[in-house]
Amino acid sequence: MRVLVTGGAGFIGSHLCERLVEDGCDVVCLDNLSTGRELNIVGLYGNPRFDLVVGDVRKIDGTGFEWIFNLASPASPVAYQRDPIGTLKTNVVGMGNVLQLARKVGARVVQASTSEVYGDPLEHPQREGYWGNVNCYGPRACYDEGKRAAETLCHDYRNLHGVDVRVVRIFNTYGPRMQADDGRVVSNFIVQAMGNEPITIYGDGTQTRSFCYVSDMVDGLVRAMSVSDLVGPTNLGNPEELQIGYLADLILEKVDTRSQVIYEPLPEDDPVRRRPDITKAKEQLNFMPVVGIDEGIEATIDYFKGVRNER
Ligand code: NAD
Ligand code: UDP
Numbered sequence: 001m002r003v004l005v006t007g008g009a010g011f012i013g014s015h016l017c018e019r020l021v022e023d024g025c026d027v028v029c030l031d032n033l034s035t036g037r038e039l040n041i042v043g044l045y046g047n048p049r050f051d052l053v054v055g056d057v058r059k060i061d062g063t064g065f066e067w068i069f070n071l072a073s074p075a076s077p078v079a080y081q082r083d084p085i086g087t088l089k090t091n092v093v094g095m096g097n098v099l100q101l102a103r104k105v106g107a108r109v110v111q112a113s114t115s116e117v118y119g120d121p122l123e124h125p126q127r128e129g130y131w132g133n134v135n136c137y138g139p140r141a142c143y144d145e146g147k148r149a150a151e152t153l154c155h156d157y158r159n160l161h162g163v164d165v166r167v168v169r170i171f172n173t174y175g176p177r178m179q180a181d182d183g184r185v186v187s188n189f190i191v192q193a194m195g196n197e198p199i200t201i202y203g204d205g206t207q208t209r210s211f212c213y214v215s216d217m218v219d220g221l222v223r224a225m226s227v228s229d230l231v232g233p234t235n236l237g238n239p240e241e242l243q244i245g246y247l248a249d250l251i252l253e254k255v256d257t258r259s260q261v262i263y264e265p266l267p268e269d270d271p272v273r274r275r276p277d278i279t280k281a282k283e284q285l286n287f288m289p290v291v292g293i294d295e296g297i298e299a300t301i302d303y304f305k306g307v308r309n310e311r
Contacts, residue, residue: 001025002064004107006057006098007071009036011177012112012170015218016069017041021049023222028065032056035074040177057094065105067225070098071112073147077140077267078183084142091146092153099157099165109165110225111154113233115274116144117169125241125275128169128233138269151233158231166230168221171237171276175214175296176303186211186297189248190304193255203266205245210275212238213291213299223285230284237276238289250293254301 003020007013008029013036020027021044029041030053044050057072073090074080080087095111102109118126119134134144157163174186181191192199220236248261281287291299 001066003027003067003069004030004062004065005069005071006030006060006094007036007073007112009033009038009041009052010071010075011036011040011175011179012173012214012217012221013069013071014040014177015175015214016071016221017044017050019218019222021047025049025067027051028053028062030055030057030060031072035079035179035182057097058089060097060101062101063105065101065107068098068102068107068109069112069221069225070095070109073112073143076179076182076184077143080143081139087142088146091143092149095150095153099153099163102163102165103157103161108225109154109163110221111150111165111167112221113151113167113169114143114147115169115171115235115237115276116140117148117151118271118274119144120269120271121273124273125239125277126235127277128235128280135269139267140269164229166224167233168224168236169233169276170217171212171235171274172209173212173214173217173237175300177214178300180304180307185209185244185247186300187304189251190255190301193251193257193259194304194308196258198262199248199252199259200264201244201248201261202264202270203244204263205248206243207266207270208241208243208273208275210238210241211247211293211296212236212289213296216289216291220281220285220287223287227285234280234284235276235278236281236287237278239276239278240293241273241275242293250297251301254297
């Protein structure tokens with residue numbers, strides 16, 4: 001199996017590339033290294049089954065792929081708001097290119113969409129049938145609307161051109177290789193605690209997220225690609241819902257630290273509650289996350305300790 005992974009040098013993409021190589025696939029990782037790093041895939045260097053192509057999904061072409069995972073996009077609010085027009089184009093133009101390529105070479109596609117398509121949801125938990133509550137003028141719009149338009153492209157390429165595309169909506173994922181400075185809550189809190197810096201809770205900490213460990217997410221992505229068909233969007237994530245204040249306490253408990261919590265303003269359009277309904281993924285993919293939050297946070301803390309010790 002020859003596989004293209006766009007965004008393969010990023011956090012999730014690098015774990016996915018490793019998993020695919022382990023499974024015996026030949027993997028081409030296409031990445032512009034904007035938020036990803038060569039360090040993430042250094043373990044694959046020299047492996048004859050792996051190639052890194054430094055390039056942009058907004059310009060790709062290629063041949064001979066059977067599977068394409070499209071992960072190329074900045075993912076954290078800090079990263080995607082840095083270049084909002086670029087983010088939107090990466091998601092829309094990049095998606096169009098991937099679908100054109102898939103149509104040309106007859107490849108199957110998995111699109112990494114996001115729980116952000118639900119915006120600040122008015123329904124809870126979020127089922128795939130919910131249309132969402134997104135502000136198209138807000139600071140998250142470049143990402144949210146980019147991913148929504150990408151889903152529309154997937155839908156139309158499937159209907160008009162028969163492209164075998166599967167859309168998964170990824171909910172908050174964490175684990176080793178998150179970037180220390182990209183502002184996501186898990187990495188922020190761990191890095192702050194390890195540096196004895198204040199733990200910055202935005203708002204009052206009662207907003208919720210449901211955190212999925214990266215190996216579970218990669219398992220879901222591979223399952224989504226491997227089944228004979230998957231029509232319509234499918235949520236992937238861990239349905240255990242936690243308050244951000246609880247996450248701060250958990251990390252304070254697990255890191256030997258003098259840090260204390262401080263409260264900062266909640267960013268505009270920050271969703272209040274988020275939890276996936278994963279009934280469809282369970283039924284159609286046999287997907288079930290197995291890594292609990294304690295185990296996953298400990299592994300992530302160990303990773304950041306390793307990074308600190310390497311410095
Ligand atoms: P990441 O930023 O670590 O990885 C994204 C990768 O895409 C990076 O390596 C980056 O360099 C690359 N990239 C960005 N723009 C590109 C372009 N124009 N051309 C080529 N490469 C480009 O983020 P991640 O957390 O690994 O997210 C991977 C995918 O999963 C993204 O599409 C993201 O939207 C989606 N997702 C992630 C989460 C999460 O919690 N991590 C949640 C929902 C959706
Ligand atoms: N958050 C926080 N402190 C931080 C970083 C984030 O309280 O230092 C909050 C943020 O406001 C949001 C939640 O944690 O409510 C998850 O934020 P993240 O950026 O990780 O993901 P997203 O908002 O995209 O789900």
